[in-house]
Ligand code: C2O
């Protein structure tokens with residue numbers, strides 16, 4: 001199930017070449033030893049935010065703050081966070097909920113907060129067009145109107161998304177619906193339903209977080225940290241019950257592609273891609289996630305009592321998480337063989353092409369144009385169904401993310417059968433290895449949710465260094 005092995009290898013080669021031209025160094029021992037040793041910490045589980053109900057609207061009051069966080073024991077480092085010391089609480093939303101997520105900016109810089117994967121009106125999207133001034137509160141108010149999935153929130157400030165995320169701003173948004181609640185899946189948050197925000201960061205010799213400082217090579221080839229972190233901790237440990245465990249995996253990195261698997265080769269089932277369950281669980285041993293992508297997996301530890309294994313990243317040979325199966329099952333689940341029925345893929349009535357490229361070192365483009373907040377690149381109407389061809393014209397990896405809606409991947413390099421099974425569900429980010437292309441069917445829902453030219457949606461590469469440096473465009477939906 002691993003995607004395109006040979007390309008993965010060539011990318012690894014490129015990365016090792018990269019480390020020769022400055023920046024970080026990737027150790028090859030599978031440990032995060034570049035910045036020293038870390039003592040085993042328990043996996044931090046982001047707090048579940050409890051909303052306040054005011055007149056039928058669930059209010060989530062969140063503060064974006066400067067904080068101090070210890071990645072290494074006893075060493076404080078300056079971070080940004082949301083009511084925490086790194087990352088933020090998990091918002092658990094139900095389809096049909098009327099919500100107001102109220103973000104108060106207590107930083108000394110402007111930022112924004114975008115709900116990645118959320119189907120919301122343009123003025124609630126949290127992009128560059130909805131800045132949150134220092135000291136101000138901005139509210140994303142809407143009715144949750146999409147399927148169960150794992151989304152996330154993160155800043156989207158023009159030219160500053162990468163440093164703000166790097167400094168610690170991100171959190172999970174979990175959506176449940178009647179279907180997800182009725183399926184026999186692990187759903188005890190923090191016990192057998194575990195969110196994992198996977199990232200990598202650079203640390204100085206004193207083990208504090210290195211300031212965000214990519215050089216030109218890292219801007220284009222990837223700003224890949226020397227230390228891999230999981231929910232803000234270095235190689236933490238999770239004590240699992242001997243039963244099915246669900247992990248909600250988020251590639252929350254700036255620009256690192258992760259090839260994930262378990263150290264003992266144990267297989268797992270992928271049950272959801274970015275925006276919905278897959279129709280059937282897919283058995284896999286390795287899973288590729290590019291920045292911004294999510295996957296829910298279920299791994300069965302029923303007969304593994306006493307075992308220890310790790311969640312490993314194969315491309316850079318790093319450990320994300322240690323897992324010990326050392327607790328008795330307290331609530332057994334049995335993964336169903338059918339999870340959902342997805343909508344059939346619509347028939348496109350218009351085609352577009354998006355060429356991802358670079359106009360000069362560190363200046364990225366889509367169709368030869370750098371992002372301009374005052375330019376609308378694509379005007380769509382509700383109900384439009386289009387075929388979008390995304391072409392990576394470069395020798396480095398990219399991906400492509402669309403706001404407001406999910407899409408379906410119908411071909412890779414013009415071959416429908418090159419689309420891996422786990423990419424056939426609802427996606428909002430698609431990985432584009434060097435020189436590859438994909439075709440997507442993109443459909444704008446007809447439910448009154450729109451975006452005008454004052455508050456347009458974005459499409460962009462989710463490698464944050466590329467996004468911040470031009471590889472983004474805007475679209476309206478009328
Ligand atoms: Cu994850 Cu335009 O965003």
Ligand code: CU
Nearest residue numbers: 115116117403
């Ligand atoms: Cu988004």
Ligand code: CU
Nearest residue numbers: 398461463466
């Ligand atoms: Cu890119």
